[in-house]
Amino acid sequence: MKSPFAYQPRPRPLQLASPGAAVAYLGAIVAVAFLYSSPVVLFAAGAAAVLAGRLAGADRAVRVALRMGVALALLIVVVNALVVSRGETVLARLGEWPLLGQVDVTFEAIVAGLSGGLRAAVTLVAAAVYSSCVDPDRVLRVLRPLAGRSALTATLVSRMVPVAAADASRLRDASRLRGPGAAPVGKAPLARRLLAGSLDRAVDVAATLELRGYSLDAPRARNRRARSRYDRRFYAVAALVLVAAIAGKALGADDFQTYPSVEIGLGPATLALAALVALSGLAPLRRRPRRSQPASHVDGPQRGLYRSKSSRRQEVARV
Amino acid sequence: MTGRRGTAVATALLLAALAAAGCGLGPGADVGDVRLTVTREFGAVPVLDRSLAAKESDTVMRLLEGEADVETRYGGGYVHSIDGVAEEQRDGDPYDWFFYVDGVESPIGAAEYELDGGERVWWDYRDWSTTNHVPAVVGSWPAPFADEQHPVAVECDLKPACGAVRQALEGEGVDVASGEPEKAIRVLVGTWDQLRGDPAARLIEEGPAESGVYADFDGSELVGLDEGGAPARSFAPDTGLVAATSRYGGLPVWVVTGATPAAVRGAAEALDTEHLRDHYAVAVENGKSTPLPLEGR
Numbered sequence: 001m002k003s004p005f006a007y008q009p010r011p012r013p014l015q016l017a018s019p020g021a022a023v024a025y026l027g028a029i030v031a032v033a034f035l036y037s038s039p040v041v042l043f044a045a046g047a048a049a050v051l052a053g054r055l056a057g058a059d060r061a062v063r064v065a066l067r068m069g070v071a072l073a074l075l076i077v078v079v080n081a082l083v084v085s086r087g088e089t090v091l092a093r094l095g096e097w098p099l100l101g102q103v104d105v106t107f108e109a110i111v112a113g114l115s116g117g118l119r120a121a122v123t124l125v126a127a128a129v130y131s132s133c134v135d136p137d138r139v140l141r142v143l144r145p146l147a148g149r150s151a152l153t154a155t156l157v158s159r160m161v162p163v164a165a166a167d168a169s170r171l172r173d174a175s176r177l178r179g180p181g182a183a184p185v186g187k188a189p190l191a192r193r194l195l196a197g198s199l200d201r202a203v204d205v206a207a208t209l210e211l212r213g214y215s216l217d218a219p220r221a222r223n224r225r226a227r228s229r230y231d232r233r234f235y236a237v238a239a240l241v242l243v244a245a246i247a248g249k250a251l252g253a254d255d256f257q258t259y260p261s262v263e264i265g266l267g268p269a270t271l272a273l274a275a276l277v278a279l280s281g282l283a284p285l286r287r288r289p290r291r292s293q294p295a296s297h298v299d300g301p302q303r304g305l306y307r308s309k310s311s312r313r314q315e316v317a318r319v
Numbered sequence: 320m321t322g323r324r325g326t327a328v329a330t331a332l333l334l335a336a337l338a339a340a341g342c343g344l345g346p347g348a349d350v351g352d353v354r355l356t357v358t359r360e361f362g363a364v365p366v367l368d369r370s371l372a373a374k375e376s377d378t379v380m381r382l383l384e385g386e387a388d389v390e391t392r393y394g395g396g397y398v399h400s401i402d403g404v405a406e407e408q409r410d411g412d413p414y415d416w417f418f419y420v421d422g423v424e425s426p427i428g429a430a431e432y433e434l435d436g437g438e439r440v441w442w443d444y445r446d447w448s449t450t451n452h453v454p455a456v457v458g459s460w461p462a463p464f465a466d467e468q469h470p471v472a473v474e475c476d477l478k479p480a481c482g483a484v485r486q487a488l489e490g491e492g493v494d495v496a497s498g499e500p501e502k503a504i505r506v507l508v509g510t511w512d513q514l515r516g517d518p519a520a521r522l523i524e525e526g527p528a529e530s531g532v533y534a535d536f537d538g539s540e541l542v543g544l545d546e547g548g549a550p551a552r553s554f555a556p557d558t559g560l561v562a563a564t565s566r567y568g569g570l571p572v573w574v575v576t577g578a579t580p581a582a583v584r585g586a587a588e589a590l591d592t593e594h595l596r597d598h599y600a601v602a603v604e605n606g607k608s609t610p611l612p613l614e615g616r
Contacts, residue, residue: 088384260385
């Protein structure tokens with residue numbers, strides 16, 4: 001079973017765009033999440049990331065990332081509530097704890113944890129969308145002249161992690177299929193087996209890379225891919241979001257305070273920025289192809305590469 | 320079924336343990352009133368003075384944050400600014416916020432200092448170029464004597480002054496212990512020649528960096544020091560001193576002294592709120608108190 005975060009080519013704008021444009025677009029959403037603490041803006045950034053993922057067809061990746069993001073956010077909330085005793089509104093007094101001292105759970109600490117958790121969740125969803133929508137090979141090709149080794153490492157990681165996840169899933173299935181009478185397999189043996197398999201695979205990959213001459217200098221890219229017609233759209237949205245975020249920061253759109261009491265600003269600057277950021281999630285929206293337009297003009301040079309089965313079937317039917 | 324019952328028993332036990340450990344929902348019950356004072360320049364400039372009802376969960380920081388606009392650093396444990404007055408360098412001298420509870424410098428941070436009710440919390444913004452450690456101050460009188468947590472011992476050889484000191488303490492409802500009880504807050508009363516043999520009192524001769532007291536004795540003269548620790552004024556021979564210090568982080572030791580018996584008597588008669596309120600230490604000259612350190616720079 002393929003990992004939900006594994007790259008899957010689809011004929012959607014985000015996948016068809018060049019890696020630079022896709023990274024700029026998703027990076028702008030993540031940048032907003034790191035620049036702002038206001039839950040209003042963070043929710044908007046989260047909505048943008050989810051919307052972008054769904055429009056790009058990465059529903060499963062978004063769903064799984066959301067689940068993980070919510071779990072991580074809850075963990076951050078709980079830890080912050082126990083570790084930070086600041087804030088005026090004490091909800092519970094939990095007495096003296098070893099290492100932590102007096103633990104007072106305050107409303108303010110919970111809200112601060114929520115803000116941090118929301119940021120983590122947004123980053124996770126955006127990373128999931130990137131992982132499932134941006135071709136790692138194309139990223140490698142773009143980065144190779146700049147930082148060949150780093151690009152290779154990053155690409156290998158982005159390839160190997162889904163493979164390891166699929167391995168884990170297969171091993172779990174295999175252990176389940178031994179029948180109800182079999183002793184349960186603990187997480188540690190499973191992790192050991194997974195690590196051993198990953199190391200074997202790493203050796204194989206290293207040998208293959210060696211044979212293909214990856215240790216030599218990076219060759220100049222000969223067959224540069226033509227730019228996608230969606231690039232301009234993603235670059236423009238990324239620039240707009242970033243400029244608005246920086247300007248909003250200067251204008252006080254991040255009007256949010258957690259300690260000593262919670263104050264969430266809902267001024268026009270905050271609401272306008274939140275609306276813009278949320279709308280930026282529509283950037284991967286696919287325009288319906290015009291009927292009169294011939295199929296060969298749909299997406300220029302990438303058409304042949306990313307045609308879906310259904311479009312191929314349609315072409316065959318037309319012939 | 321058994322597992323469910325086990326979980327229920329474990330939950331009940333956990334809740335019982337939490338309740339026994341003094342845990343509960345909400346901020347807890349009222350524990351009494353706490354006096355919150357905020358000043359600047361060694362107490363010379365009043366900023367805030369309020370009596371507030373404290374709850375079980377209240378800390379010094381929570382109390383302050385409820386009354387003033389506070390900016391913190393390092394995870395909320397360190398006060399950076401109060402009502403916009405922030406730590407800074409002024410002409411090369413560092414200024415910062417310090418706090419005292421019942422006239423004693425706190426060994427722990429404001430966020431960890433839990434209040435029991437009845438305390439006097441004093442925040443002061445001051446120059447700490449001479450010392451950042453003033454272990455005890457007199458400005459929260461009648462604290463620390465009124466807290467009833469420690470016995471109060473008056474060590475005195477000068478009859479008229481002793482009576483005045485005892486009277487002042489008893490007037491505030493303090494039971495003065497007889498003899499030399501252990502772990503007592505000591506009040507040393509006598510001329511400087513009599514007191515300088517005491518290890519805690521002798522810290523005054525070693526300067527503000529050791530004692531936290533901006534005063535010194537030069538023969539028969541009491542010398543007032545400025546914020547920089549430099550001599551700023553020599554007082555008349557009959558000028559008394561009321562100051563507090565502490566040795567090795569122990570309980571505060573109050574010093575009621577002067578060069579002459581008349582000076583000690585004058586200092587003893589100044590043990591009241593009118594003379595001591597919001598001062599680190601005072602020099603008492605003809606019934607009039609002069610706050611120390613002196614404004615000199």
